[in-house]
Structure formats: C-alpha cells, structure tokens
Amino acid sequence: MAELWKSLPSWVRNIVVPILVLILAWNLLWFVVGVVGALLGFLLKVLLVVGIGAGVVILVKKAAKS
Structure with a gap:
C-alpha cells in the first residue's frame, strides 16, 4: 500500500485524495x-x-363503568 501511495503524483496525494475523503x-x-x-x-x-x-382504552373503561 505504501508503494502505491508513493507512486501517485504529488498533486493526486495532496489535492484529489483529500477531496475524495x-x-x-x-x-x-x-x-x-x-x-x-x-x-x-x-x-x-x-x-x-x-x-x-392508551387513551382509547381509558375512555372505553370509563364508558363501561357508567
């Protein structure tokens, strides 16, 4: 990997790679x-x-009591 990185032109290492990152x-x-x-x-x-x-259950229970 280091060899690949060193084989790149400096403008690619300094401009293109940071923009892609x-x-x-x-x-x-x-x-x-x-x-x-x-x-x-x-x-x-x-x-x-x-x-x-929960509101429906509470209302149904209240309605059932009355």
Missing part, C-alpha cells in the same frame, strides 16, 4: 443523520400510536 466523509455523515432521523421518526410514531391506544 471529504466527499466520502460528508456522505457518511448525512447517511448517519438520515438513519438517526428515520429511527427518531419511527419512535415518535410508535409513541403516538401507543398514546392514542
């Missing part, structure tokens, strides 16, 4: 942000459904 890091960052956002959105929907279900 930045692009890959940027895409990886937004992938992680997207996954976390999707998980949070899913969690919010689950909590909303559970809350609505």
Whole structure:
C-alpha cells in the first residue's frame, strides 16, 4: 500500500485524495443523520400510536363503568 501511495503524483496525494475523503466523509455523515432521523421518526410514531391506544382504552373503561 505504501508503494502505491508513493507512486501517485504529488498533486493526486495532496489535492484529489483529500477531496475524495471529504466527499466520502460528508456522505457518511448525512447517511448517519438520515438513519438517526428515520429511527427518531419511527419512535415518535410508535409513541403516538401507543398514546392514542392508551387513551382509547381509558375512555372505553370509563364508558363501561357508567
């Protein structure tokens, strides 16, 4: 690997490789942000459904008592 790195022209090592690394890091960052956002959105929907279900159960029990 070191031989391959040393065989590259200096402009490739100093300009092209860092730009590619930045692009890959940027895409990886937004992938992680997207996954976390999707998980949070899913969690919010689950909590909303559970809350609505609990409210319905409470209302049905109150209606059954009266």
